[in-house]
Amino acid sequence: MTTPIEDREARKGTQPPYLFPGYVSTQKRAPLKPLILLPENSSSLFSPVFGHDSVRPADGDLTRQHAGEPLGERIVVSGNVVDEDSYPVRGALIELWQANAAGRYRHHLDNHAAPLDPNFTGCGRLVTDDQGAYRFVSVKPGAYPWRNHENAWRPAHIHFSLFGAGILSRLVTQMYFPGDPLFARDPIFNSIPDEGARMRLVSTFDWQTTKPEFALGYRFDIVLRGPKSTPMEAVHP
């Protein structure tokens, strides 16, 4: 059994910092004063339950939300959501959003000169099953440029938002695709100091879930913080 101190040591560098100057937007938005450590169990264990009725059938298949099918490489993404003690997180709402295959978001502020796809919104919603498993169908998002630095491109990614057991389990992250040549220069990906933690955001190609004549399979497993986990790198005022 690990002690809290060992836990903290093991977690070191596995989450990004607030201030990461290479990601320019952090410079004016990252808190600069020390964070305050709340007493254990002080934060809410309440978690909203959205239930299966908050999810429509088409929410789990981003290729079937319009009259026609979107362009792009069809993918099936699946995985398990567990807590830090390896217990499945059941009935958890997952919200997803992504660019289309050309690297364009359906958003009025996305000015990238790539085509919108009339058959793709890029929004998905899922609820994990009794084993904590999830699965959705989509198309592989394209890489896209951003203005963070000279010739900056984001590696292809899908945004994930998850609810677990309470507010400290809340997670928003991005799933990447294996072997992306853009990893090396992406400050958002590289903001995570620990290489292992960084690489766990990269999905793995999976023959088991690849559907013949239909779609490539990718696996992406997610670990949510438990309500009792030890806060890391806490600094008192």
Next chain:
Amino acid sequence: MKLIATASQTVGPFFSIGLARLHQDSTKINSADAQMITGTVVDGDGQPIPDCVLEFWTFSSFARVPTSATGKYSVILEARTEMCEVLLFMRGLLKPVYTRVYLSEAVKAMDEVSQLVATDRVHTLIAQPGSAAKQFVWNVKMQSDNETVFFDY
């Protein structure tokens, strides 16, 4: 052995595509007892942040609201809410910031944090009375002078 939690990444600027369905629809709330907080989220230069989404958590409720093009938000809370835990997500935050807002009538509930937070910063956690009953104003400043108190997350 404990697993290591998956790393956080920013919501980026286009989160409304995925998150808007849970945005609070204030037109569907018509309780006379409901309370409302409005405010502005600003960066270290005092510039409004138009691409922020705030989540207000209590022991029994959840409300998510985005900021407008001028960095303003407005959230409706259940009657008698005294404190909310708040998460803010935005482009430029690689992980959410975690704070609290105390409605000013409920300062007694602040004993816990007032012992932890420097006296001259406690005010950043307190919503001020607004222009009408049950209306409050709470602004969030991400950094520098009057930086809102953020808790370890």
